[in-house]
Amino acid sequence: MPTVELTSHLLHLFPALREGPLVVEGRTVAEVVAALERRAPGFAFYVCDEAGRMRQHVLAYVGDRRVTDRGTLSDPVGPESRVLIVQALSGG
Amino acid sequence: MSDRILVGTRKGTFAVRRGPSGWKPSLLGHGGQGVNYAARDPFTGTLWALLGHGHWGAKLSRSKDDGATWADAPQVKYPAGARHYVPPPPSETGAGEGAPTLKPATLLKLWVMDFPRKGRVLVGTIPGGLFVSDDGGEHWELNRGLWDHESRGGPLWDGPGNGTTKWFGTPAAEGDFAPGIHSVVTHPKDPDHWIVAISTAGVFETRDAGRTWRSRNQGLVMDYAPNPTDEWAGHDPHLVVRCPNQPQCLWQQNHCGVFFSDDGAATWRKVSAPDAGAHFGFPVAVDRDDGRTAWLVPGKSDMHRTTIDGGLMVARTTDGGTTWTQLRKGLPQEHAYDVVYRHALHGDGDRLAFGSTTGNLYVSEDRGDSWRTVANNLPPVYSVRFG
Numbered sequence A: 001m002p003t004v005e006l007t008s009h010l011l012h013l014f015p016a017l018r019e020g021p022l023v024v025e026g027r028t029v030a031e032v033v034a035a036l037e038r039r040a041p042g043f044a045f046y047v048c049d050e051a052g053r054m055r056q057h058v059l060a061y062v063g064d065r066r067v068t069d070r071g072t073l074s075d076p077v078g079p080e081s082r083v084l085i086v087q088a089l090s091g092g
Numbered sequence B: 001m002s003d004r005i006l007v008g009t010r011k012g013t014f015a016v017r018r019g020p021s022g023w024k025p026s027l028l029g030h031g032g033q034g035v036n037y038a039a040r041d042p043f044t045g046t047l048w049a050l051l052g053h054g055h056w057g058a059k060l061s062r063s064k065d066d067g068a069t070w071a072d073a074p075q076v077k078y079p080a081g082a083r084h085y086v087p088p089p090p091s092e093t094g095a096g097e098g099a100p101t102l103k104p105a106t107l108l109k110l111w112v113m114d115f116p117r118k119g120r121v122l123v124g125t126i127p128g129g130l131f132v133s134d135d136g137g138e139h140w141e142l143n144r145g146l147w148d149h150e151s152r153g154g155p156l157w158d159g160p161g162n163g164t165t166k167w168f169g170t171p172a173a174e175g176d177f178a179p180g181i182h183s184v185v186t187h188p189k190d191p192d193h194w195i196v197a198i199s200t201a202g203v204f205e206t207r208d209a210g211r212t213w214r215s216r217n218q219g220l221v222m223d224y225a226p227n228p229t230d231e232w233a234g235h236d237p238h239l240v241v242r243c244p245n246q247p248q249c250l251w252q253q254n255h256c257g258v259f260f261s262d263d264g265a266a267t268w269r270k271v272s273a274p275d276a277g278a279h280f281g282f283p284v285a286v287d288r289d290d291g292r293t294a295w296l297v298p299g300k301s302d303m304h305r306t307t308i309d310g311g312l313m314v315a316r317t318t319d320g321g322t323t324w325t326q327l328r329k330g331l332p333q334e335h336a337y338d339v340v341y342r343h344a345l346h347g348d349g350d351r352l353a354f355g356s357t358t359g360n361l362y363v364s365e366d367r368g369d370s371w372r373t374v375a376n377n378l379p380p381v382y383s384v385r386f387g
Helices: A008-013 A029-039 A043-047
Strands: A003-006 A058-062 A082-087 B004-009 B012-019 B022-029 B034-040 B047-052 B058-063 B083-086 B101-104 B109-117 B120-126 B130-133 B180-187 B190-199 B202-206 B237-242 B250-254 B257-261 B280-286 B294-299 B314-317 B325-327 B345-348 B351-355 B361-364 B372-375 B381-386
Touching: A003 A008, A008 A043, A029 A043, B004 B022, B004 B047, B004 B351, B004 B361, B012 B034, B022 B372, B034 B109, B047 B109, B058 B109, B109 B190, B120 B190, B180 B237, B190 B237, B202 B237, B237 B280, B250 B280, B257 B280, B280 B345, B294 B345, B345 B381, B351 B381
Parallel strands: A003 A082, B034 B381, B109 B180
Antiparallel strands: A058 A082, B004 B012, B004 B034, B004 B381, B012 B022, B034 B047, B047 B058, B083 B101, B109 B120, B120 B130, B120 B180, B180 B190, B190 B202, B237 B250, B250 B257, B280 B294, B294 B314, B314 B325, B345 B351, B351 B361, B361 B372
């Protein structure tokens, strides 16, 4: 199952996700976010808007590849993948 | 009168408490987070904070133990299928502006809230949705009466409606440009009777808990439009408040001056006095008992948006805006460039408080005659509410 790493900012907001390593089920980024939402209710609305789109100032990577489908998060995630979710450094 | 002031700032929620040695601020929660508005539900005692997380979006936070602990509340979300017309961007080709485009609505900002009766909570948002909860904030519903209003294009859930919008935007939309509901005021004797004000569209009223709405823009003047008094000239109220004990009296600090209504917002009368400094600004407060008494913290025109000539001043009227008095005692009069946002002035009996974007907080206990500086180095202040 893929392993998830989150920015410390999100870990601060969601203590339920601090216990590592964070291993969840999911074959796409959307499924990984849904799994994190089950573990920490409210999490998905921090990373995505109510239409399911990744928020403008959030970045996600599968391995070292930046997620490209920010609208539906359909990027595939392999069983050994590492998924990284961080805030974008949008200047300042 | 309350001995506590809740202050929403760019970097947290603060409580300012009145003690033996005066008013003292302390961080109450949300350290590091943007707090657009913080207030206490007078019916339940729940504290609410409307957060703007930046990266993570707008979130509702509440405390049921008077600020000892805070937790996310069930969140306000635009329902699937909610769409709105977005004004066209300026043309880059010289071919003129295009038609407004339909866009799915997502929450950009939580801006203001009100508590009409026990269990009912109203939240004004950007992009222009009013959300209603009748179970104390456990569930939220987008008010369809206002969202589907004819002035906004009519119902847009399954089609193009009437094809256009008379609502415009506000730059307060977190990097976007969309309409914002910044004022929600309930009639003190009727929890189904609400007035909202929108930048930029004007004032709306419902008397049936949001089922039907009508505009309340008569008498407003939009100086920058070719048709300044038109119902849909693009009126830009900055804040509307209502007198609790004389609810027929409402005040409006508008982009284009100060307006007063003594007929329940049916008509507005411009009562600006530019020579007295009472014209441009964001906040307005009305007395609890006397609807003809109000306070402003004026700024110097929309081009400057600072104090007038570097001196901070509160303007007070006691005669419905016929005359204004400048109140300066205790306020800095040199090198002061405080800007006071729309929710950052509040009154409670003889007490008034306001905070500025330069992190200063001022309190008066004599109806504005004199002021004391309570804090100088807070984060930029977004809201000030007694409670």
